[in-house]
Amino acid sequence: xxxxxxxxxxxxxxxxGLKASGGRDLALxxxxxxxxxxxxVYTGNxxxxxxxxxxxxxxxxxxxxxxxxxSGGANCFTGDFGYETTRLTAETVAATLGGAFSPEHIQxxxxxxxxxxxxDFRDRIITGVPALVDALGDHGDLAAAAIMTTDSVAxxxxxxxxxxxxxxxxxxxxxxxxxxxxxxxxxxxxDAVLDDAxxxxxxxxxxxxxxxxxxxxxxxxxxxxxxLLASGASEVxxxxxxxxEALAAxxxxxxxxxxxxxxxxxxDIDIEVVGAATVEDAVVVGRSVARNNLFKxxxxxxxxxxxxxxxxxxxxxxxxxxxxxxxxxxxxxxxxAGGPDRPVEECDLTPRETRVRIELFAGDRAATIRTNDLTxxxxxxxxxxxx
Amino acid sequence: xxxxxxxxxxxxxxxxGLKASGGRDLALxxxxxxxxxxxxVYTGNxxxxxxxxxxxxxxxxxxxxxxxxxSGGANCFTGDFGYETTRLTAETVAATLGGAFSPEHIQxxxxxxxxxxxxDFRDRIITGVPALVDALGDHGDLAAAAIMTTDSVAxxxxxxxxxxxxxxxxxxxxxxxxxxxxxxxxxxxxDAVLDDAxxxxxxxxxxxxxxxxxxxxxxxxxxxxxxLLASGASEVxxxxxxxxEALAAxxxxxxxxxxxxxxxxxxDIDIEVVGAATVEDAVVVGRSVARNNLFKxxxxxxxxxxxxxxxxxxxxxxxxxxxxxxxxxxxxxxxxAGGPDRPVEECDLTPRETRVRIELFAGDRAATIRTNDLTxxxxxxxxxxxx
Numbered sequence: 162x163x164x165x166x167x168x169x170x171x172x173x174x175x176x177x178g179l180k181a182s183g184g185r186d187l188a189l190x191x192x193x194x195x196x197x198x199x200x201x202v203y204t205g206n207x208x209x210x211x212x213x214x215x216x217x218x219x220x221x222x223x224x225x226x227x228x229x230x231x232s233g234g235a236n237c238f239t240g241d242f243g244y245e246t247t248r249l250t251a252e253t254v255a256a257t258l259g260g261a262f263s264p265e266h267i268q269x270x271x272x273x274x275x276x277x278x279x280x281d282f283r284d285r286i287i288t289g290v291p292a293l294v295d296a297l298g299d300h301g302d303l304a305a306a307a308i309m310t311t312d313s314v315a316x317x318x319x320x321x322x323x324x325x326x327x328x329x330x331x332x333x334x335x336x337x338x339x340x341x342x343x344x345x346x347x348x349x350x351x352d353a354v355l356d357d358a359x360x361x362x363x364x365x366x367x368x369x370x371x372x373x374x375x376x377x378x379x380x381x382x383x384x385x386x387x388x389l390l391a392s393g394a395s396e397v398x399x400x401x402x403x404x405x406e407a408l409a410a411x412x413x414x415x416x417x418x419x420x421x422x423x424x425x426x427x428x429d430i431d432i433e434v435v436g437a438a439t440v441e442d443a444v445v446v447g448r449s450v451a452r453n454n455l456f457k458x459x460x461x462x463x464x465x466x467x468x469x470x471x472x473x474x475x476x477x478x479x480x481x482x483x484x485x486x487x488x489x490x491x492x493x494x495x496x497x498a499g500g501p502d503r504p505v506e507e508c509d510l511t512p513r514e515t516r517v518r519i520e521l522f523a524g525d526r527a528a529t530i531r532t533n534d535l536t537x538x539x540x541x542x543x544x545x546x547x548x
Numbered sequence: 549x550x551x552x553x554x555x556x557x558x559x560x561x562x563x564x565g566l567k568a569s570g571g572r573d574l575a576l577x578x579x580x581x582x583x584x585x586x587x588x589v590y591t592g593n594x595x596x597x598x599x600x601x602x603x604x605x606x607x608x609x610x611x612x613x614x615x616x617x618x619s620g621g622a623n624c625f626t627g628d629f630g631y632e633t634t635r636l637t638a639e640t641v642a643a644t645l646g647g648a649f650s651p652e653h654i655q656x657x658x659x660x661x662x663x664x665x666x667x668d669f670r671d672r673i674i675t676g677v678p679a680l681v682d683a684l685g686d687h688g689d690l691a692a693a694a695i696m697t698t699d700s701v702a703x704x705x706x707x708x709x710x711x712x713x714x715x716x717x718x719x720x721x722x723x724x725x726x727x728x729x730x731x732x733x734x735x736x737x738x739d740a741v742l743d744d745a746x747x748x749x750x751x752x753x754x755x756x757x758x759x760x761x762x763x764x765x766x767x768x769x770x771x772x773x774x775x776l777l778a779s780g781a782s783e784v785x786x787x788x789x790x791x792x793e794a795l796a797a798x799x800x801x802x803x804x805x806x807x808x809x810x811x812x813x814x815x816d817i818d819i820e821v822v823g824a825a826t827v828e829d830a831v832v833v834g835r836s837v838a839r840n841n842l843f844k845x846x847x848x849x850x851x852x853x854x855x856x857x858x859x860x861x862x863x864x865x866x867x868x869x870x871x872x873x874x875x876x877x878x879x880x881x882x883x884x885a886g887g888p889d890r891p892v893e894e895c896d897l898t899p900r901e902t903r904v905r906i907e908l909f910a911g912d913r914a915a916t917i918r919t920n921d922l923t924x925x926x927x928x929x930x931x932x933x934x935x
Contacts, residue, residue, distance in 0.1 A: 238858055238886050240886070275859060535927055540922055543842050
């Protein structure tokens with residue numbers, strides 16, 4: 162059920178002492194071929210961690226053959242020393258793997274506290290690489306465990322196509338969950354035969370409709386990266402559209418797992434916007450609700466406060482008439498044509514799964530934004546995380 | 549210290565049964581002349597309450613002579629019935645005041661729950677107007693009390709100019725505190741001699757640099773209105789710039805009081821952005837931090853988490869280099885040139901007053917955004933408010 166499901170991949174996850182918890186904190190995913198195709202998307206934040214700066218730069222000219230990932234430190238805003246740490250990490254991985262690997266084939270991902278990435282951080286990673294390479298095998302689950310930070314469970318997904326090719330994926334992310342990209346680390350592998358360009362198209366399509374629509378807390382990370390590696394080991398070349406669909410399903414599965422494990426959340430809220438003039442309008446409207454603290458606190462209190470939905474969407478410039486809108490909570494239409502409809506008592510918000518449906522009556526496009534409620538546990542976890 | 553400080557004004561605040569608490573809930577401020585000049589600014593939310601729809605429409609053609617304000621119901625998304633309630637309110641006030649007052653001279657403001665404004669709400673207001681008019685006098689403080697919702701204290705301010713003219717103001721607001729405008733109700737009076745156009749210029753200038761830069765929780769209200777009435781009763785015509793400056797000082801005082809009383813807050817945070825290329829850039833950068841839940845939760849935990857500041861400002865398109873920025877908390881520079889500087893242990897965030905200073909090194913413009921932290925009390929108050 163993870164990155165070692167497809168043929169042609171090995172993975173490892175070990176402990177090198179980066180995390181105070183003493184848990185696994187260093188992961189490696191290696192493509193053993195016969196083909197080496199790849200694609201990646203990175204955070205849209207202008208404040209980018211050193212591993213993002215490295216990975217973007219080398220991906221511009223080189224196919225990715227392997228990804229090394231650490232938890233226990235974001236290596237972000239750590240200056241030239243931090244960038245050098247990332248470069249040394251890639252060099253060490255390439256040298257230890259041997260063969261045709263050059264440092265530019267190695268994508269590096271880090272997650273943890275911003276500003277964390279000093280001498281000790283570097284030493285533990287660099288000296289840990291030989292053991293990490295030694296540990297490579299059918300260990301996708303250990304790799305998935307090694308990238309967890311505040312995650313309570315590892316997130317993995319897989320797709321087995323009847324034609325004989327497969328996709329496997331792992332993800333981490335529980336806070337700073339908002340897109341442009343999606344605020345997490347993800348590695349996806351496939352043994353399908355596809356070139357870089359096809360992988361890139363499929364990955365952008367998949368992330369645009371899944372991770373980019375996950376907006377748990379409106380906070381965009383500095384370290385997000387989604388990397389897709391293709392080994393070609395199945396020797397099957399799928400229809401591009403079929404592969405893209407399967408990849409989107411794997412990403413959607415992982416996005417739902419990230420939503421369910423969001424820090425401190427007590428409700429998983431799907432905000433379904435329909436009747437929009439454009440998909441962009443639907444996304445903007447859904448996101449305005451997902452980022453409204455008063456709405457999110459109301460859901461925590463099991464209060465289907467449709468007024469806060471209307472107040473939130475009124476701040477957007479999407480095409481709709483605020484006095485024609487319908488709003489339903491868990492299937493009960495509480496607001497019709499911009500006024501009260503069914504009694505709020507008819508709506509039960511006690512289940513964790515929550516669905517808010519907003520009908521704009523401005524067209525026929527739709528989008529769903531995934532978010533979470535604003536809870537005491539969220540405040541607690543994020544006021545105490547770094548101390 | 550409030551709206552009845554300037555000559556030529558009477559006010560009242562009475563109880564008509566709109567609030568469950570049984571407190572005062574209906575207020576009236578009347579300009580007795582000899583001049584009748586006015587200006588107003590309204591919420592930038594497209595979802596606008598019925599009193600906003602009424603007040604904007606009549607202000608387009610008529611000077612405001614009086615403002616009636618209620619707490620205990622926002623009369624927003626209450627349909628045609630709600631708009632009719634607002635119109636009837638203005639008609640009843642005008643008829644009861646008599647003289648030259650027409651309904652179009654009456655600004656109406658409401659605050660409370662969205663969707664609240666039915667038959668009972670209308671009846672209590674309309675039947676309460678005669679007693680409200682009877683109660684008119686030097687009662688600015690009672691009016692200030694009658695507009696409170698979750699406010700713990702009434703907010704008032706005054707300015708006495710040596711030349712003999714004065715300004716008085718009252719405000720309410722504790723949640724949905726974010727601008728465009730500023731998410732609250734404010735009435736400001738003056739006995740200076742100024743025409744409508746001068747008042748409008750002064751009011752837009754003042755609100756732009758005060759209420760518009762208060763962003764407690766990122767949630768824009770549907771009912772915000774700031775109304776300025778001038779009676780000319782001092783018979784002194786001030787320099788327009790001098791009046792504008794005094795008005796801005798009164799608005800700044802009221803904005804600081806709103807910040808200090810924000811729902812559940814344990815820190816008042818001033819985010820000072822300096823070295824910006826433009827004032828707009830400074831505002832955008834400051835607001836991105838003010839709206840970042842991870843930053844706000846960190847401050848609640850007395851954690852000077854400068855990494856979250858950089859992650860927040862990296863999401864803007866303001867002109868600066870994320871790797872050159874300095875960030876100080878309460879005077880201690882924790883981040884220099886996009887890297888760690890002084891140890892975080894040197895910074896004490898236990899005082900309620902918190903100052904975050906961000907130096908962008910992109911120009912010489914500056915702006916300060918006022919916000920609050922994200923606390924357990926905020927979550928509690930806003931998850932339970934409507935139930």
